[in-house]
Amino acid sequence: MTDLLQVAVLTPGATTPGVFLGGRGWRRWVVLLATVLLVTVNVPAWAQDTAADETPAATGGAPAAAPADFATLVDSLVDAGYADKDHIAGEIVESGNPRARIVLQALLDGKLYADGNKQVYIVGDAPDDASELPVSDAVSGDAHAPVAADQLDRIGTNNGLRKGLKGLIAQLKLNDPDAGVRQRAVKEMLRDLDESTIAALRARRAHEDNARVLAKIDVGLALGDLESSDVATQLSAANSLYGELDDDVYNRLKPLADAGDGDPRVRAAASKAVKHIEFWREIYDGLQTLFFGLSLGSVLVLSAIGLAITFGVMGVINMAHGELMMLGAYTAYVMQLLMPNHLALSLLLSIPAAFVVSGLMGVAIERGVVRFLYGRPLETLLATFGLSLVLQQLVRSIFSPLNRSVATPEFMSGVWQLNDLFALTWNRLYIVVFALIVFAVLQLVLKRTSLGLKVRAVSMNRAMARAMGVRSQWVDAATFGLGSGIAGIAGVALSQLTNVGPNLGQSYIIDSFMVVVFGGVGNLWGTLISGMSLGVASKLLEPWAGAVMAKIFVLVFLILFIQRRPRGLFPQKGRAAEG
Amino acid sequence: MNKSFISRLMLNDSGSRLFLGALLIAALVVPLLNLVVPAGSALHLPTYAVTLLGKYLCYALLAIAVDLVWGYCGILSLGHTAFFALGGYAMGMYLMRQIGTRGVYGDPILPDFMVFLNWKELPWFWHGMNLFPVAMLMVVLAPALLAYAFGWLAFRSRVTGVYLSIITQALTYALLLAFFRNEMGFGGNNGLTDFKELLGFDLQKGSTHVGLFLITVLALALGYLACRYIVNSRFGRVIEAVRDAESRARFIGYKVESYKLWLWVFSAILSGIAGALYVPQIGIINPGEFAPINSIEVVVWVAVGGRGTLYGAALGAVLVNYAKTYLTAALPEVWLYALGALFVGVTLLLPQGIVGLLRQLRSKKS
Numbered sequence: 001m002t003d004l005l006q007v008a009v010l011t012p013g014a015t016t017p018g019v020f021l022g023g024r025g026w027r028r029w030v031v032l033l034a035t036v037l038l039v040t041v042n043v044p045a046w047a048q049d050t051a052a053d054e055t056p057a058a059t060g061g062a063p064a065a066a067p068a069d070f071a072t073l074v075d076s077l078v079d080a081g082y083a084d085k086d087h088i089a090g091e092i093v094e095s096g097n098p099r100a101r102i103v104l105q106a107l108l109d110g111k112l113y114a115d116g117n118k119q120v121y122i123v124g125d126a127p128d129d130a131s132e133l134p135v136s137d138a139v140s141g142d143a144h145a146p147v148a149a150d151q152l153d154r155i156g157t158n159n160g161l162r163k164g165l166k167g168l169i170a171q172l173k174l175n176d177p178d179a180g181v182r183q184r185a186v187k188e189m190l191r192d193l194d195e196s197t198i199a200a201l202r203a204r205r206a207h208e209d210n211a212r213v214l215a216k217i218d219v220g221l222a223l224g225d226l227e228s229s230d231v232a233t234q235l236s237a238a239n240s241l242y243g244e245l246d247d248d249v250y251n252r253l254k255p256l257a258d259a260g261d262g263d264p265r266v267r268a269a270a271s272k273a274v275k276h277i278e279f280w281r282e283i284y285d286g287l288q289t290l291f292f293g294l295s296l297g298s299v300l301v302l303s304a305i306g307l308a309i310t311f312g313v314m315g316v317i318n319m320a321h322g323e324l325m326m327l328g329a330y331t332a333y334v335m336q337l338l339m340p341n342h343l344a345l346s347l348l349l350s351i352p353a354a355f356v357v358s359g360l361m362g363v364a365i366e367r368g369v370v371r372f373l374y375g376r377p378l379e380t381l382l383a384t385f386g387l388s389l390v391l392q393q394l395v396r397s398i399f400s401p402l403n404r405s406v407a408t409p410e411f412m413s414g415v416w417q418l419n420d421l422f423a424l425t426w427n428r429l430y431i432v433v434f435a436l437i438v439f440a441v442l443q444l445v446l447k448r449t450s451l452g453l454k455v456r457a458v459s460m461n462r463a464m465a466r467a468m469g470v471r472s473q474w475v476d477a478a479t480f481g482l483g484s485g486i487a488g489i490a491g492v493a494l495s496q497l498t499n500v501g502p503n504l505g506q507s508y509i510i511d512s513f514m515v516v517v518f519g520g521v522g523n524l525w526g527t528l529i530s531g532m533s534l535g536v537a538s539k540l541l542e543p544w545a546g547a548v549m550a551k552i553f554v555l556v557f558l559i560l561f562i563q564r565r566p567r568g569l570f571p572q573k574g575r576a577a578e579g
Numbered sequence: 580m581n582k583s584f585i586s587r588l589m590l591n592d593s594g595s596r597l598f599l600g601a602l603l604i605a606a607l608v609v610p611l612l613n614l615v616v617p618a619g620s621a622l623h624l625p626t627y628a629v630t631l632l633g634k635y636l637c638y639a640l641l642a643i644a645v646d647l648v649w650g651y652c653g654i655l656s657l658g659h660t661a662f663f664a665l666g667g668y669a670m671g672m673y674l675m676r677q678i679g680t681r682g683v684y685g686d687p688i689l690p691d692f693m694v695f696l697n698w699k700e701l702p703w704f705w706h707g708m709n710l711f712p713v714a715m716l717m718v719v720l721a722p723a724l725l726a727y728a729f730g731w732l733a734f735r736s737r738v739t740g741v742y743l744s745i746i747t748q749a750l751t752y753a754l755l756l757a758f759f760r761n762e763m764g765f766g767g768n769n770g771l772t773d774f775k776e777l778l779g780f781d782l783q784k785g786s787t788h789v790g791l792f793l794i795t796v797l798a799l800a801l802g803y804l805a806c807r808y809i810v811n812s813r814f815g816r817v818i819e820a821v822r823d824a825e826s827r828a829r830f831i832g833y834k835v836e837s838y839k840l841w842l843w844v845f846s847a848i849l850s851g852i853a854g855a856l857y858v859p860q861i862g863i864i865n866p867g868e869f870a871p872i873n874s875i876e877v878v879v880w881v882a883v884g885g886r887g888t889l890y891g892a893a894l895g896a897v898l899v900n901y902a903k904t905y906l907t908a909a910l911p912e913v914w915l916y917a918l919g920a921l922f923v924g925v926t927l928l929l930p931q932g933i934v935g936l937l938r939q940l941r942s943k944k945s
Contacts, residue, residue, distance in 0.1 A: 373926065382925075383926040386921065389916075390915065390923075397912060555753040559732075566737060566738045
């Protein structure tokens, strides 16, 4: 049946079941044959359905006529009574116009309006008290100049009509050429099943060829069978639902398993299926927590890794590190302002841009302030803290103290639904991947380049490295620039998770220090492991301690941990480390 | 602290002489200008200015406490406002219990925020806080115990330098988060406020504020003398040796960690007292006092005034806070630039602070 679907998709105007079935003569017979083979129950209902489906196919022989028809139908909604509207809605479905679903959905949502000339519009989102409303033409879908609110009258609906509309929209969605739309439609229908929806599912099952949609439909039908008075039907339905993870299945089976009355075999089957769902729920909840922990950990690693380099190599505490992240985040914001129509591109370009902006700022800080304070780490801490205040105020003066939001490009928004119980948000997934890439690149730079070699030499023993001809001043500036640039990149990543504001850096600085100190100074692997484990630990603690208490626990743990191992998880080896 | 110590101090230490003299003058002039000079006169000092000066002096006491550990022992604490706020909360709890039935809900025992949260009885740590001596004991004990526990762990395992600075910051940050929680029983986000009276004195009255100012001056003077006594004693010499070469001091045979620990606890107690004096004058204590940035600001006061001099710390606290009051009102945009520039400028150009600059100028002259 696969090629049938493809042909149907390719056929112009093939969005309605009628055309779908009736488009090509001999294929129709194949479909009918297949239908007879597949559907063994409820044959009369199916037969009726096919008959109904055939009518538009017969009349729709001239697709060119359809839009005109559609326009008249939509216009006739304006003056019709509720019962007539129900009827017209049915005809709109049969017209086979691709906009049928949009118009009906607008009618259902109360967004279908008509003006004095009986012109029908779909109204877009606007505040309640707006005097002019953004509208588009209902028939063509073309945007239209805004219309004054008092000239528009809503095309009303009542309960009965809304119920009918829901059924029609579901039917339209069930027959959508896109399997994803169909799958979502079935899932929506599972939430409240009644006779009409079950009939629609049964009808669709016959010519559904997508395995996933088919499985969902079977779940729906089995849920319907659970209501049956026949114990055998109930039992086989309950048995067939074993292994399903859907919430709706759980909600239907749970009362059945708990009920005192009813057939004990049905109850046993239901409770078996329920236990299965509960078991997997716990597993997936655990995985979900782990994922949240890893994504939080990635943020920590990103924000701490630049710090780990500057702190590790120069023993310098850069309190302005958070503000360098903030600069990176603002770079992403500015890039987006520069090219508002290319979200994804602007985000990709802001990664190198932020590296350069924050990196240059870092070099400036090193040359201007930090280099005069070597050997006095506490003074460095204070001076860089002063710089962080200046940077914050600078951003406040330039961009205003308000938070700005950086839009998320399409490929990073939404969720990746792995199954009924498990979904990963794309932006968090990308952040995890991004953190690992940054880590790997940094590791390569430190281990495989001449700069990296010099940086490691200076961090192990500055005096000896100088004696061997390493220009330690130059290495210091480059290291500071590198660490700061990475802070900028971390800022770009953060701009995708939270709002960008002048205080962005401040809220991460303590966490970043904790990560560095926990992991051990000057050790990138230590930073990675400590960041990830702190992230996972906070997320594990959160469900039973609450977010704030979890944070407090982690801080107290770190304070105690440093007592045990003052040099972190992975202390730096070498004589200089003892100093 | 015997007579000979004070007389020696007055004879040999011009800085102490000036500092204590200035305090004495303030104690005489401020009440005079506020209470005796009539309100219409140009010389009249309004009550809010008295309160403001009292606040500066509380900060000065806190700065002295920080200077004691940083300037003389090299422990850079970025969490001293934790002790300050704990002292303040102990005082706030006492003042809260004094409100009694005058609160919005009129409950004789429970403070307003507990009635609001629907609590039925006082948490255990609020019992006895209606008694002034108990509250004062807690002002000293709460910071002291925290400092002892923290210091015992940190100094024994030889956490030093920037590591120590960062975990002190983590400490105050953790307390900040904890006190924000309503469940802690300290009024959550809003903290403790709406105080009515202290030992029967109406906190709305100007004369009460003058009284509090005088007590603050006295506390500052005594705190200063105590710190001066400590740093001039043999104990103080060891402390300085620890600052300059910790390992050598240890190898000579001193128990470095217990010297550090007791100095640390004493400094925390001073901070707690400063906090306790601060709260009735300002009229509120909330978790914002724990914010790490406040602790770092204290360090800047000390750096500006000149670390390792005690009176320099007090001078820095008053000057920087006066500048803050002035700038945040007149040029709010500029304040953070000024503070930031102060951090950088002082560390780069004035490592000994204002006092160090003055000393340099004097030695050039002579």
